[in-house]
Amino acid sequence: MTHPHDQHDTLPDGLIDALRDFDGPAALPSVEHDDALLAQARAHLAEIAPDITAHAAAADHRRRSRVVLGFVGAGGAVAAAAAVTFAVWFGMDGKAPAYGPTMAEQDQANAISDPSSPTWGGPGETPPPSVARQPGPAVAGDVDGSGTLDILDAFALARAVERDGGTPTRGHDFNGDGRVDRQDADWLADRAVALDRSGGRG
């Protein structure tokens, strides 16, 4: 027994063409078509399930925020590190870190160790030969030729005045009254003990 449909030996032409195209290259949808389809799906989802749509939007926002915060945090950390470095190395009033001598201290050390330096003269330092006491200009009032003005100059002049009876001596009229006498010795004595005079002792 044969079914009536089995009596057809050939397939319809449309079906044959469709079967032939089945293994051929598929027609890909365009990007615009995808976007349109996605927007349509989202709109439809928003209508039928608004809670799910809001949750998805929030998740997407958090993901974007994490990315942004990651870059901001990285930039901030680098800026903070740079700030700390500048504060430490350049923010100490121009002074170097405490583990080494300052430039001023180094300069001072160099000056003391350098005999030719004009700033030599640290306390307790032995003067180098080049700066040891040298014959300087004559000290005013240095009657006894000791190189300094002290009470012994006044004493020498007083003895000379008493011995010579006040005879004028060239260069010993210190008070400028035109004669050399005991007052000139007193003038020298006052100069010897003065604290603010320049030259000589004191």
Added chain:
Amino acid sequence: MRKRYAIPAIAVLLLAATSAIALASGHAGRDARNATAAAPVKQAERAVEAAPAVRFATITVTIDPKGVPLAAYQFEVTAGHAFTVVGLDHAGHPAFADPPRYDRAAAADGTDRLIVADYSTRPAGQLVAKPQRVAVIHAAFTLDAGDDAGQLTDSIALTLTAAADPAGNRIDADITYDLHLAERPGQE
């Protein structure tokens, strides 16, 4: 996931490393700056807490010419505290009947050093060759807050800068002094 936290992690490590280096190298310097900045404040606090005190004292000066008649002398007084000279007595010997010479103006204004000197043209027979008192200095010392009598005593020093015989020759002599502090400021 790992890539997302890589940049912040590297930044944190960089910050930690630079902070550690900064703390290790700049800790002492920062302390020094803090101390320097706090110094004026501490000075002001100390000034408020206690005003400088005045302490009166007498310094009796003796020179030993070691057997040579003493005809002239000069010595210098230095102190770590400012002082004013209230008065200066002579030695009491006829050869040095007048008060010694010193810078009266500077001594009255206040100083931390003083030069005292005198001479006599008397003949050797009228001069003293043994230890003799040459001067008594009455001074008012200004002490910083917290300074005590011991610190004042330690800060005073006398140096004999010149001594001569009747012929004007420099001689070797010794100088000593006796410091007497008033019991209370303003009272002998």
